[in-house]
Amino acid sequence: MTLFDPQGWAVSDRIRIDRYPGLRHGSMTIVHGIIVHQTGAATAASTLAQYKSGGANGAHFLIDKDGTIIQTASVLWKLQHVGPLKARCLAEHRCSPVEAKTLLHLGVKPAGLHELAKPVPLRYPANKDAIGIEIVGAPTSLQADGYFGYEAVTPQQNASLKWLVATLTQGLKVPVDEVFRHPMVSRKDPHEAESARW
């Protein structure tokens, strides 16, 4: 089954196409992973309005609260949706002592650049090789742990997310264990997408 046309747009009745050329920041020639986000805004319209500006940041797919899947960018486009990478070897406790010490003294952005020099799966998928899926959802209130909460992902959104992740991982031959919530791979609010299930 053909999943995408030659230009990288989905060929599926379940996916609505709504093109935002301003999201493009180069080309993506290989996909190593998928990053699941929440928009930080209450409505799809709000996020899509931002996508209209030139040089906008966003993801390839947007899942609205009713479960509607919108493809906003070609899967051949490199987008800016991840941010500086966290050190995967620190999270997986396999950094050498020398690298662990080096990472400790690097700032957020230099550490992200340090990671980018590695191949997946030694690093997390990044802008250059990751598809982004945004789930519409706003932050809520400050939680007891000192971070802001996010709206719960709706059952319709999770059903669509599960279908989309399965379709993309099978169609693009991406290992399921290379699908991550945004705060796992980059320094974001740990509650972002925490109720997302796939």
Added chain:
Amino acid sequence: MVKAQYFGLALLLCLPDVGAAKSWGDSKIPGPAKHWPVALNSVTITRSGHWQPDRYGTDTPAHCARFRPTPAEVQRWFRRANIVSQSYWFEQTEWTQCSADGTVVSGGRSYPWHLDQSGRGNVGQGLADAVFLSGPELPFRAGQN
């Protein structure tokens, strides 16, 4: 009372020199664009070197303990920071586990601030009242971990 206090801050931020920035609560500000427009009379630090647990985090308490900005550094950071939208602040800025908190006096009023070592900050605490800021990353103090 607290709401009224933040409303005062909101009014200050709506002065004409803020330009097109009409709201910081949602999506009307697409990204970093506007510098903090408020004259700061004083900055007080109530807590620094703070470490927050994070299930995905790899920063250690010892590492965060070295995040000790001085009032002058915080004041400089406020001067260089940009006001950003709530959605930009959540999605595009970086979150570390190391932070500092304090109060800032402006126009005779005191407002709480929170500053992440990454250069992400906010004045006010509730989502509806907060002003969201993005500025340069702040340094750690030299020392052992």
